[in-house]
Amino acid sequence: MRIAVCVKHVPEGPSRIDPSTKRLDRSGEGALNHFDANAVEEALRLKGDSDTEVVAVSVGPQQALDSLRKALAMGADRAVLVSDDGAAGSDLVATSRLLAAALERESADLVLFGQQASDADGAVLWAAVAERLARPVVSQAMELSVGGGTVRVKRQTEFGYDTLEAPLPAVVAVSDAINEPRYPSLKGIMGAKKKQQDVLSLADLGVDAGEAGEAGSRTTVLALGEPPTRGDARKIEDDGNAPQAIVDFLAEKRLV
């Protein structure tokens, strides 16, 4: 079996939007989107001691190799990065096209995603990728098992708990409640450097420049502004008088 895990390299620390490009500034330090670590962990759990191959796949700048190496250090077998100057600024439509093109080459039985990206707060990519791959998709998985050519998922929605089944090949997004991701061991970190890491360009994927980056995107950022603020927000340290301070605050707001 082959499992592909889709991961994102996200900015670390305080982020900013570049006023000239109106895009998130991705030039600084970055890290593996922590929600994606749950997907990597789940792939490794499913692999266990079997000969299943786990491939970590990402779309992003060259620095995204750092996050792919983290996945390799955790135990993934191989990494694929789609990276091309022409891919910068891709929205959902363009990103899903690039990722689906990379996944087509892998013919994975199972494609896993984490539950959202911590930078863009997006929780949409898997459904767009599944559509392009014409595969069944299930999101918010909190328990997952594979057997007999099907994947079985227990998940939580706004209404409670569903159990779903889909035949492989399938796409599943896992919730962060599914597991506790392992920390890479020193041996894992040393070994990651030697594992296969392929970087693919748009040309390698056979995707036209007009179908990627801003040219291939169908949304646009028009302006950046100040958000409405929470009025007179305040923060206090409890010095023993916090209960009274809270009651005074509630009384002032006419809430008690």
Add this chain to the structure above:
Amino acid sequence: MRFLVFAEQHEGEFVKNSLGVLSKAASVGDADAVVVGTEAGLAGGLGKHGAKVVHVAAGDALTPPLPQPRVDVLAKLAPDYDAVLFGQSVLAADVAAGLAARLEAGLNWDLVDVELQDGELVGKRPALQDSVLVEVGWKSKPGLALFRSGAFDPQESGGEPEVRDVEVQLEDFSTKVEMVEQAHAEESSGPSIEDADVIVAGGRGLGAPENFTLAEELAKALGGAVGATRAVVDAGWYPYSAQIGQTGKTVSPKLYVALGISGAIQHKVGMQSSGTIVAINKDANAPIFEFSDLGVVGDVHEIVPKLTELVRARKG
């Protein structure tokens, strides 16, 4: 501007969030709605919220709340509209994203508002922990939009809609997922958190399940209901019916008191539209303080019993 709104229903009840989006759409332009997975009987309720035409698609394959068959339905209708609008939910996000790929249509998410500027649709989206408000647009027709939970309140403005049945040929891959066991909305005991004016919610910072009595006592004193984070529900400390957040309830009480809650994004999306937010947490760097009106750095076990006493005394 012609809008199509995905009117989400679960076992015959409309999701309030999607009714809010419908009301908003009807105030900006001409709004139609689409209901999938139930018979036409429900459609009249959508006219009340401003829908002129209600498209109804029903059938066995469309009954379970799964996204891919819904993409097939919306893909047939969407090309006649300028924009297709969704209220955020697990189901709606998966439908919207699948539709974006199917139609090569732009999708903007986490929007809190939408307006026309020179005849063009512009969405507003707080980003980077709500530190910046981004105005976004679309380069496709239709454009797709997902609105943050609680962005708009449902308004009653319209009358009887025209109901049209939709017949759709489903894609082979759209019918592959089988719903083995479907969640049913649970009956909870005590006051419903969705209607409560005051909510006292507890998180892992309470330390142990028995400490939920702190939240219950304070809620009782304030005349409110008790909520919980996903972490404590998963740990079995409190029932799922009290869960607030991305895969729980979305609430907007007048007062929200967060006890030992760090304020992870999954929790925030379920309560950020609350009127006044008071948070008590011993970690001064907890994200919840970034969106609280009053943040108190301190020990819930010390503060809450005294606070409950003071509230009781005040209410006499």
